[in-house]
Every structure is written in structure tokens, then in C-alpha cells.
Amino acid sequence: MLVGREAELHTLVSAVTAAPAVILLEGEAGVGKTRLVTEMLRSQELAGRAVLVGQCQQLREPFPYGVLLDALRTAGDHLSPGTLGPETGALRPYLPEVTALPPAPEPLGDPRAERHRLFRAIRALLRALDGALLVVEDVHWADDGSRELLRLLMADPPPSLAVLITYRGEERPGGLPLGGAFRPAPGVASALIHLDPLGTDEVRRLACVLLGEQPVSLEFAVKLHERTAGIPFVVEETLRTVHTADDELLDELEVPVLLREAMAQRLAGLPLPARRLADAAAVLGVPADVELLAEVAALLPERAVPALARLADGAVLLEQDGGRYDFRHTLARQAVYRSVAGPDRRALHLRCVRVLSRREPKPLLALAEHSRLAGAVTEWVHYGEAAADRAAEVGDPATATRLLRRLLDEPALARHDVDRLAVKFSQGASNGLAQHEVAAALERLLSDHRLSESCRGEVRLGLGMLLIRQYGGIAAGRMEIAQACDELAERPALALKAKSVLALPFVGSASVAEHLRWMAEVDTEVAASTDRLVRTTMLASTTGSRLHLGDPVAWAQIDQLPATVGSPAEQRQLARAHCNLADACAWTGHFDRAQGFLRSGIQLAADCGAPFVVGTARATQAHLDWLTGEWTGLEERCTRLLDEYRDLVPVAGELSLVLGSLAVARGEWDSATARFAEAGVGDPDNAIAPVALAAFGGTVRMLLARDQIAEAIGAADRGLALLRQKNVWSWAGELVPPAVDAYCRAGRQRAAAEALDQLHRALTDRDAPHARAALAEAAGILAQHQSSPAAAVERLDDARRRYERLPAPYPAALVTERLLGLRPDDPERYAALAEEFERLGAARDGARCRHVLRVGGAVTPSRRGRRGYGNELSPRERDVARLVAAGRTNREIAEVLFLSRRTVEQHVAGVLRKLGARSRAELHENPPDA
Template sequence: MVAVLARPPSVLFVAGEAGIGKTRLVAELMRATNPSKYRFTVGRCQPLREPFPYGPVFDCLCALAGRLAKAADLSPVAGVLAGYLPELAAVLPPPPPPPASADPNLERHRIFRAVRAVLSAIGPVVLVIEDLHWVDEDTAQLLRFLLSEPPAGLGLVLTYRQEDLGDRAGPLGGAWRPSAAISTVRIRLTALDVSEVRELATDLTGGQVSLGLAEQLHQDTAGIPFVVEEVLRTEGSDVPVPVRESTVERLSALSDEGRRIAQAAAVLEVAASVELLGEVAAVDRAAVVEALVGNVLVEVAENRYGFRHVFARRAVHDTLPGPERTEFHVRAVHALREIEPIPLSRIARHSRKAGLFGDWLRYGEAAVDRAIESADSSAAIGLLQELLAAPGLPAADVDRLATKFSRIAVVGHAQLDVTALLQRLLGDGRLSDPVRGEIRLTLGLFLLRQADGIEAARTELEQAVAELHERPRLAAKGMSVLATPLNGTVPLSEHVRWMRRVDQAIDHTQDKILRTTLLANHLGATVHTGDPEVWARIALLPGTSDSIEERRELARTHLNVADACSWTGHYDKALTHLWKGYRLAADTGATFIVSSGQATQVRLDWYTGKWAGLDERAAELLHANRELFPVTTELALVLGWLAVARGEWSSAEEHLARTGLAAPENAFTPVVIAAQAAMVSMLLARNEISPACAAVDTGLAMLRRKGVWSWGGELVPAAVAAYCAGGRVADAERAIDELRVAVEGLDTPLATAAIGVAVGLVAEHNGDHLVARDAFIRSRQRYDQLGLIYPAHLLTERIALCRLRLHEEDAADTLVELAQTLDELGASRDAARCRHVLRGLGTRCPSKRGRRGYGNDLSPREQAVAGLLARGHTNREIAEVLFLSRRTVEQHVAKVLRKLGLRSRRELQ
């Protein structure tokens, strides 16, 4: 646009629907153009019944009075404008004598010439005429005249809504086109896509907007920037006033029949056919065309008509008085009954809004059953929540609907509102005792998924098992959950008591679905405890099933086994079972199960060194699953791990605190134990020995109380490092012995490999570097076999340090290569530590690309500095994290800002 205006005479046509950003684009154009070269002046067409002729152009000329006073002598014809523009009378020539003829065409021609004369005298100028779709014929003719023989320095920017041009072929009427001598560009602005809506929303709110929210915003606003801004400004509660006003204005321009068609579309809520709209509106279907031409409705899909966005629909819906809305809903019920297949949920919704309670209950429950059959758990849960909230629902209906709700809600994603309904149902006197036990069982399962809910969940589950003594199938489900050792600080011995009862139930049941349900919890729990015989039972699992319910339980089985494998060190098996679980869950509506699997996947990516974009993925999943405590704690753990590896201490503390460290009795034990190990590593890195030892004491106490030592593979090496640093070598050796004895004969690859690491740490502390080196080498081989990339790199560093102390050749070279490898992985703090050691040895650590090979790209060191800058770290903090001097950090900061084209570090944040 700037380039076109630089070649006057020129004209820019900017088309786009209301709110798409035409005015904003013009404002940016005005800011981007050299003000000493062009003067912009703006006029606007108005939707007036009798617009003032030439009004927008005259408004532009009035704003140029100052420049006109300095202009050269004007043509005498310019005086014609004195009577129309008194603001310019003092600088215009005297009005010429009236024409000999009273022909209005002659007077109009003199006005046109006068305007051109004034613009020619003013010099380079750009007239911006907004909302050309409302232009009157006189102004349109004047603009056509100016563009036929334009002044040399004239630029025109004309904005309009294509859909509001009516029967005009173009913005200036007819088939008129600018002269070939005029630089011409036509721009049509289109709606934002989902990623652009997300970017806009993030910018407006100042915080990261999740993909799910961006998708919802895009759906509600059709990607129109103004509507996105208004929704975020008003938090989406009301129709934005400008949207309401423009929609109602268009609606009022329709005939009664066209208006009823639009109102019928608003009541139907979803895009509908011409036939359905006509039937619900009770008018001729031809009125649909009028609503389309009037730009109230649009063709949403082929032969389906509705509103451009949800707020336009709401604005029209709000014009309907209550009795008329009811009438529309009643007709919608009758019309939708004739469609095949019958849209049950839509009929139920219209029945409710029409006050037809019996129809609502009948069609609503039928819609629930259909949703359950098609594995649409979200739809089924939503419908059941509405039905169960109805006042006056008979007791038999409450029992039946509550049972369906408890069974489908468990596999869904929603949490807090479901929990509230379950708690309300338990206090509902209409609920029978057998159903009450099932509801309590479901409530216990939901409480397990919520922060501070684990102890309450155990209480509810134990009570549910007692209440379900006459329903052994459901009681066994409750026992299988109580047998799972993941939850809280209850000792393993208590879980084993329940595991034995579950074993008996599995052996005695002939129900395939129940057996799979029990195995889903039982097999995962057995992998966690390191039972080597569990793999034979896992191998007997069926590959799939014709039953959606059994497939869902099979999916849960594999994903639970994958999770257990990831905690105990069977990473290859974890991936195998993860993908089996995903495949089985694909069409079962098991959103919670899939979310759990995604958290496991993120942890596996951490272990196996797939760190590229891992923090973004973890943060995205954390936001999307923010109500699911088991998922959020695992994701927070990964984010904490990443922050520790980068030396981002405050971020690490924040993430690790979200894992449940402060309340382990209400957290997931392996997550808390791993988080405690990460906290110890961070404290040691900061040389905070006493707090590190205190954290170790807490973590080991929890591990000892729980008794599942297969989870000690990360904590015990961290504990030994802290104890040795604090001079508590006896405590370090005790922890090693405890772990060795506890996992003897068990299948616990990570914990077994950790023993060698811990032994090496004690030997290193005692100065026996040869023993330490060999212990570290054996452990690294085990880590390599397991696929543990990052821990293997840290052991490579330990080995190199031992070799340096043993004066072995090439040890420094190992550290040089390792620093580069750690940088590429994203462990900038560890890479910096390696370089710090090398600097102490007087060894340079050039990158593989060479010291001057990065050009305008950031080097790995500069990337690390940029990352810490972006998170608000000071130069002093960056120096401490990266083992650099303050002066060196200052130099890196200057280079980062220069390469990124930024003026200050605040811009990077």
C-alpha cells in the first residue's frame, strides 16, 4: 500500500466485512507513510436516509484548510466551494458568477472542477473515504470524476463492505474502472484463522492462550478481529454493542417475512436448510433469499444457512419476545421430528425451551443413549447433567439417569461440575440405596483426579465398597482402585491387602468386561511393584474387542501399564503399550484415559531426550487438562525438570510446587518422589547443602513409608549426592543398602541402574576415583540400554571428571563434545558447567560450527542467555546459572539484542 501511494496518482480499494480491520489497516498505513511527503485526510460515508451530497469529500477538504492557505493561486472555479465550505471561504477565490443556465448538471460539473483545483493546489494528499458502501450517488460521481483526470499528487484510499454494496456492481457503481494511468490495488481482507486468533488473543490478554480456547474463539467469532477483541474485553458474556447495533440495523431493513426467517435461524442455532427455515418461520421459503441479500444470514455450508458468528445469532435471538420464542421452539420440535435420522438432542433442547417437559425427558434420554453408543461421552455427560438438574424429576427417573451418568462420567474430561453433581445426588432423597453406592464409587474416582482429593477419595471408595456388598461387580471396581499404590502415602501393605481381594475377583469372574476393568488397575499396580511375573499376564490380554466398553477398558489397561513402565524403567515397553492404548481408545470417547496417556508420553520424551518443543507441549496439555490433577502434576514435573536443566530456578520451584510436594498425602506418590529428587538436584546446583539434605530426608521418609522402592531410581542417587555433600556418608550408604535389598529379585530397571550411580557417588566422595569411574561406566551402559538420554549424559560428565582426576588422556575432549551435546539437547546449565570445568583447565571449548560461524544467528550460549533474559533473569542471575562473569554476560546480552533487532531486554520478555 505504501508503495502504491508512492506512485501517484493512485487508488487503493480495501474491501472486507464489518470488524475485519479495514480502519485499523488504514491507520497502520498512515503511520507507515512519511508525513512530510503526504497529508492524509479522512471522510466517512454515513447510512443516512438523505445524505448530504459530497459530504465525505467536503469533510476531507475542511481538514486541509491550513495547507490550502499556503497554496499557490487557485483557479477561479475553486470559489464555487465557498458557499458549501464556509471554513475555506477566507482562502478561496471569490465565487464566480452563476452559470447562464440553471442546469444542475452544469453546477455539478463546476463543483467537480473546483474540488480538483483545490486538490491540485494543495499538492501531495491522500483522501481516505471510509464505508463507501453507504456512498451517495453525488459523491460516487465526484470520485469517479477525480479518478478520470486525477491531480498529479492525489492518492485515494476507499474502504467498503462488499456484502453491503447491494445491487451495485462495484464500490463506485456500475462497471466503472480506474484509468490505466492510475496506480491501482484492490485488497480484500479475510478473517483470521485459528493460529492468528490465538496470536491476537495472546497479545490482547498478555498471557498465553491455549489452542482449545483459540479454537472456541474462532468458532464463536468467525475469526473477525473486532469481534475477538470485544469478546475478550467483555469476557464473552454479552453481545458486543457494535455487533448488536449493526445486526439489528440489518434485521430491521428486512420485510416481516425476512425477519421471521432470521429469527427462526436464531432459534434453531445451527445452520439449516431452506425448507427447515421456512417451516419453523411459517413463511414462504423465498424469504431466505432476502435475509441472505440483506447480509443477515450467510451460507455456512452447502445448502445450509445461518449466521456469520454466534454473536450475530444472539443479537437476532434477543429481538424475540418470550411468547414468540416459545412458538418458534414448538414449531422446531414438530419440524425436526420429520428429519431422518431424528436429531434427538436438538429436539430435546427445543422441547425444554418450549416447556414440553415430557418430550424433553424422552428425547433427551434417547439422545444420551445414542451418544453413549457412539462413544460421545462429552455429549452424554452434558445432556445428563441438564436432565438430572430438572426439578420435580420422579424417583425412578432419577435412579435410571443417575446410573447412566455415573457410568459415562468416569471416562469423560469434565471434572469439577461433575463432582458437584455427584455430591448433590448423594444427598438426594429420591436416590435408592443400591444406586447410591454406585454414585459414591464414581465420586471417589472423580475425587482422585482433583487436587486435595485423594484422602477424601479413599474414604468414599471404602464406604462405596461396603455399600455395594450386594453388587459385587461394582464393589470389585472400588477394590481395584484402592489396590493401586499410586495414591497418597498409604503403605504398600495396605494396597497389597486390597490387591489380594482383586486377584480373587479376577479369578472368579466370568464377566469379560469386569475382568478387563479389574486388570486395568491390577496389572499397572503389579508393574509398579516390580513383580517379574506380570508380563506373562499382560501377554494374555486380547488384542481388541467388538464391545466399545471392553475396548475402552483394554485401552485403559495398556495406558496404565505404559505409565507404570515409565516410572520403573521399562521405556521401550512403555512406548509399545502407550500406542496400543491410543489405538484402542481412538473411538471409545475415553478422553480422560487419552489425557493420562499424553502425560505419560511427555515424561517418556523427557527420559528419552526428545526435548525439542517439549516445554510448549507440556504447557499446552497442562492448560487443556487443568482440572485433572493426575495429569497436571505429571506435566508440572516435566516442566520443573526442564527448568532445572536450564538453571531457571524460580520457574523450577514454581512448577515443582504444583506436583504436590507440600501435601504428599493428597498427591501421586511417584510424581512427588521424582519432584523431590529434582528439588534436591536444584538445591545442590545452588550449593544449598542443608536444604538439599532436608529435602532428601523428607523424600526418603515418604519412600520408606510407601514401600514401593521401584520409584527410588531418581531419588536415591540425588539423596546420596546430597548426603555426601553434607558429610552424611553413613546415611548415603544406608540409602543404597535399603534400595539394593528392596529391589532384590524385582523387575525394576531404573532403580537397579541407580544403585551403581549411587555407589559411584560415594566412591567419588571418598576419593576413590577409579572405583567411581568404573561404577559410573557400568551405570551409563545400563542407562544407554534403557534409552535414558539425559541421565546418561550426566554420567558421561561424571566419568570425564573421574578420568581428569586420574590424569587420563582425552578426558577434556569428552567434556568439549559433551558441552555441545548438552547445548543441542537444551540442558544449557549442564553445558555451562562442563565449559566452566574446561576453563579451569585452560581448555577452550569451541562449537562444532567454529567460533565465528553463527553470523546473525544466536550461538548456543547466546540462546541460553536469551532464554534466561526472556524469563526475567538479571545479569547476575544469568552469570551464576551459566558460570560466567558479569562482564561476559553483559557482552552476550548486547549481542542477543543486536541480533534480534531489539532495543531493550524488556522487548525480549
């Protein structure tokens, strides 16, 4: 009988039947997650549906996607002939049981490309299973590949699929159930169900059921709840021991080792062979067949079989699929494990090593763990390193990193082992989930006396590479990399890699002169190199860097990139080169070329399996969409990407910039402030420089829109100080015009003229179309404030044309609005401009234009006539709904949209009525779709 979970069961059944749906079921060990899932699967609502169940194991071998593939083994029972596309053939080697799969395609020869194809095949198979439910239990033990695949499936599941995962909150990798954040796509039902321990009344009901309807007093229930913490499994195990609702028996059980004592009592009456078999099962830690259990327990098969039967009869071990046996629950295994004496435990772990080492393929991770627990250091190092190597090869960096870190903590490790393992650890450290823990481990390594000087530089380089990708770590990371350059003097290939990172002009706040010094050293060494991979790797960094600087030489350097590649590694570097060039083109104003490099870069990255490169390219695409006015769905896309890449500063900063810029255009000041802080305004020394400069520009625009002139001046001063410190004026496009406007509005025209003159001189020999358009705009703003309308019109007209050629429609529209203020009233053009702002999604700017029309008394009837929206929200109501959902008051909404408070009140009432919301708070909790 399921006790105390009626509400959770109802929620769970409702959620899984509302496909597409994603459901997360969280709870501590023993709280009843599996029990609830079992009851859910028995419900009538799921009758006839394809249910695919995968179970993650604690001591798993590195096999990415293994739990997903296990779940799909029964898919063939639910498939109709001819329903599978050819792409699902990639699953045939993994799922021989599914006979409906088409033939397997030819191998691609690259693990990353194979992974991409496998992802597509799994998604296609799930799409073919109409109305399927995918259940993956104990996701906290899943491999990185399975977690990544689950994130992709749950972010945008096939239309008829429901995905349910269970996990222990206290064991989530990186603090997240899937190792990384995800956000379901619009239209996907989602639910998070947290199972808490039972209360006293529920424990009393459960005790009554388990004791065969014996009367259970409140006093007994209270004491039982105290001793079991309300965890159903512990309640059950306790009552299996005491057999009756006797307070005195409960008093005799020790707390908090209650479960261990209960299991010890259950095992005490068993014959010695059964006890030895139970001990072997506890030490093995994974489901095992009778042959393996007998070998570890050192029992002959004729003695092991009846002993196993006794364990099964007593529900100590349960038979699973495939004739394997395991404990009823992890807590039960732990209780038996702890009851084994220390010397006996070590001896059993050593037997596990000997037995498992004879199996093929060798379970390397299990061998490593048993060797460690047996105290066999030589075997622990051998198997641990081999398991880490295998994990890295198959794309499970978290397991590799964890193993290497634990090996390096071994005090008996020899110096040559420390060097070798430290280098491997530093090379793969940046790919794991627990980035900050890895950084701390690398710092400890650098102070380890066992580490030789020859390896110290490589470890330091790995630490620096890790730090520059973390919030607050760029300055420290650059210092570590610079020191590594000195330590790597006798290892020129690694030193060159370090120098190429220090040459990147956009990382941190160092002056461009320092970057150019490193770039010159890289250029010299690249020119002398005949290694194609080295040349492509270095050109991927330096060519984009020169383009960022607006250096015309960069275009000739691009021609040095190979048109074809000879290896997957070279293709990954070429993909990085194209994506870096796209990023540089976006920042300097070559938007069309940026799109071209993005297309080729993403294609190259997808073909060879370079997910990090794809991630940076997606951020560049988002920034480019902001610049070119492609704002439809941009906020939602950036939010999803930010959840996925939040720990990577180069990606997260750019996405935060786009979100902050969109918020300014809509008048969402609090959101804009927070996003710009994340983009680098709060800590420019540890930011991506062009991102921080643009964020300063967005901050100045926002403060000017709120008439906070003094604050705008402060932001302009800080932004220009960073720009002058970096001395890369090709990045000035989003900062200088609002800064000049702020200075002029504060009467500081000299400061405005100085910034303008410095930009003009800096762009003399630079190829930076965006900055040149900004120069013309800023010159027009200054002329306007200097009461030179003719000069202002000339320069602003030039700026508008330049923005339109980029194309950059939003700044072009802002310049057009400024021009209309200098020319005789033209209501038709103001109305058209308002429509242009609203088409882009710049609600506040459009409202400002319409406010100018209203104040001037102009009436501009729509050429299309006024449409009725019925029960749909009108464009203005959508703006109001979004601001209400953001927590803005009617007064604040009126200021943002240039409306009267009375008009806002009417709009709010209409929004609540049309959306069926009873209050503003309800709208805040459930905001409408954008």
C-alpha cells in the same frame, strides 16, 4: 460503512493472508464480529481465494463436526480434478455436493475409528484447497467434536490454510474458546483480536452514517453511547426506532430493555399474521422454512407467505441459504422472545413439540428444550434422555452431560427416572468439559433423597473417578471410591471396577500395603471370571501395577493378556494395558520394552479410537524421551500437550515433571520450581506418587546446584518421607542419589547410609533396573564423601555402566563427571563430556565442565576447528538468549553458565544485534525459538 474498526480490519486481513495462520476474533454479542468478517472477505487481498464459512447454531442437534462439514460443502468449487487423495473418500457420505471426492471406503464399524478417519480426510481436503480460508463463526455454540477438530487444525494447520474463528468470550465452554487449550506449531502465524464496544466518537460517526448524514451533536452521541453501551448492533436498532438525532426521543426509550422496546415498536405496525410468524420464529430459535414457521404459528400457507414477505421487507427476518428465515441477530430474536407473554410462550413451545415430533429424523435436542420451556415434564424427560443418549453415541459428551444434569435438576422427576438418569450421568460425567461443575452436580445427587440406595454407589464411584483426575482431588476421590465399594456390595462388576482403581499404587500417597490388599481381591475375582472383557479390563490395571512395584510376577501375568480381541471395547482395554505397561517400564527402567509397549498401545488405541489412552501414552513418551536423552523439541512438545491435558492430573503431572527436569538441566530455576510444584511437590497427597518422587529429586538437584544445602535437605526429607510412606522403592531412581548427596554435603552421612541401606534391602527381590543403577550411584557418592576413593570409583563405574545399558545418557554423563573428579585430570575427557551435555541440551552442565577446564588452565583445541556463526546464534548465545527471555539478569546468567559478567554482557549484545531486538524486554516478549 464500517466505523471504528480500521485497525482491527487491517490486522485481520494481514493475519489471514499470512498462511499458515490461526486467528481468534472475540467479542460480545452485537459488537460487530460478523460485520468485521464480512468486510474482511470483501478485501482485494482475498480475491480468488477459497473461502469456506461455517456458522454454529445455538440450538443445534448433536452432530459432531457439523459446522466444519457445512463449511466444506462449497469446497468442490475450488478443487482441480485429481487433487484429492483416497483418504478423502471418507467425506463422500457427508459432502455429496463435492463430486470430486473419491469413493467412500468400507465402514470400520467403530465410531471412534471412523472419527479418526474423518479427521484425516478433512485435513487432507483442506490441504488440497491451496490458499484456503476457513471461517467458523460463533464457536461458543460448537459441539465438542468440532471444537476438538478445530484445536487440531489450529495447532498445526496445513501450510497454505488460514483458520479464523469468532466467539463470545462470556460464553466460552470451560473458559476457553475451543473448550481446551491449544498452541500453534512453530512457524504458524497467530493473532487474537478482541472487539470492544465503540467509544463515544465512534458512536457519533456511526449515528451520522445511519441517519443519512444528519448532523449529530456531541450531547446526543454521549446519551446514545450511555444507552447502548457502544454496542454497534444496539446503536443500529435504536436509531432505526428514533429515526432522528433527537435527545428527547432517546429519553423515552427504556434502559436496559432498549432493544426489546425497539423491536416491539417495529413489530407493532405489522399485521397479526406477521406478528404471529415473528413470535413463532423467536420461539423456534433456529433458521426455519416457511412451512415450519406456518405450522408453529398455526397459520395457513396462503396467509403465512405474505406475512413472511412483510417481515422480510421490514428486515425483521432475513432469508438465508436454502429458503430458511431467521432474525438479523440473536439479540433481535431475544428481544422478540421476551415480548411474548408467558402463557403464549409456553403454548408456542408446546406447538413446537407437536410439530417437530412429526419430523424425521426427530430433532431430539430441540424437542427436549421446547418441552422443558413448555413445562411438559413427561415430554421433557423423554426427549431430553433420548437427546443425551444420541449425543453420547455420536461423541458429544458435553451435550449429553449438560442435558442429564438439567433433567436431574427437575423437581417433578419421578424416583425411577432419577435413578436411571443419575446412573447415566455418573457414567459419562468424566468425559465433559466442565469437570468441576460436573463434580459438584454429582455431590448434589448423593444428597438427593430421591436417589435410591442401589444407585448411590454407582454415582459415588463416578464422582470418585472424576475427582482422582483433578488437581487436589485424589485423596477425596479415593475416599469416595472406597465408600462406593461398600455400597456396591450387591453389584460385583461395579465393585470390582472400584477395587481395581484403589489397587493402583501410583495414585496418591497411601501405603503400598493398602494397594496390595485391594489388588489381591481383584486377582481373586479375575481368576474366577470367564468374561474376556472383564479379565482384560482388570489385567490392564493390575499387570501394570505389579510392574510398577518391580514384581517379577508381572512378566508372567503379561502373558495372560489376549493376543487378539473380539470387540472394540476389548481392544480399548488391551490398548490401555499396553500403555500402562509402557508407563511402568519407563518408571522402573525397562526402557526398550517401554518403547515397544508404547508402539503397540498407541496403534491399538488409534485403530479403535481411544483418545484418552493416546493422551496418557503421549505423556509416557515424553517422560521416556527425557529419560533416554531424546530432548530435541521435547520442551515444545510437552508444552503443547500440557495445554491440551492440563485438567488431567495423571497426564499433566508427568509433563510438568519433564519440563521441570529440562529446566534444571538448563539452569532455569524459577521455571523448574513452578513445574515441580505442579508435578506434586506442593501437594504429594494429591499427586501421582512416582511423579512427585521424581519431582522431589529434581528439586534437590536444583537446590544443590545453587548451594542451598539446608533447603535441599528439606526437600530430600519430604521426598524420602513420601517414598517410605508409599514403600515402592522401584520408584527411587531419580530421588535417592541427589538425596544422599545432599545429606553427605550437610554432614549427615548416617542419614545417607540409612536411605542407602533401606533401598538396598527393598530391591532384594525387585526387578527395577533404574533403581539399581541409582543404588550404585548413591553408594559411590557416599563412598566419595567417606574418603574412600577406590570404593567410590568402583561403585560409580558400576552405576555408569548400568545407566548406559538402560540407556539413560544424562545420569550416565553426571556420574562420568563425578568420576573425572576422582581421577587425575583428563582435559580431553572433560571436553568430550561438555560436548555430550551440550548435545543433550544440558546447557548448565556443559558450561560447568568447560568452567573446570578454564580454571585448570587446560586448552583443548577442537578437532573440527572453530566454526563461524555469522548472523546465526552460536550455541552459547542461544543459551544466553533463552535465559534473557526468561527474565534473568546478567549476574544470574553468569552464575548459571559459569561465565564472567563481562562475557555475558558481550553475548547479550550479540544476541540483541543478531535477533534485531532493541531491548531485553523485547526479547522477553518475543522469545527466540528453542
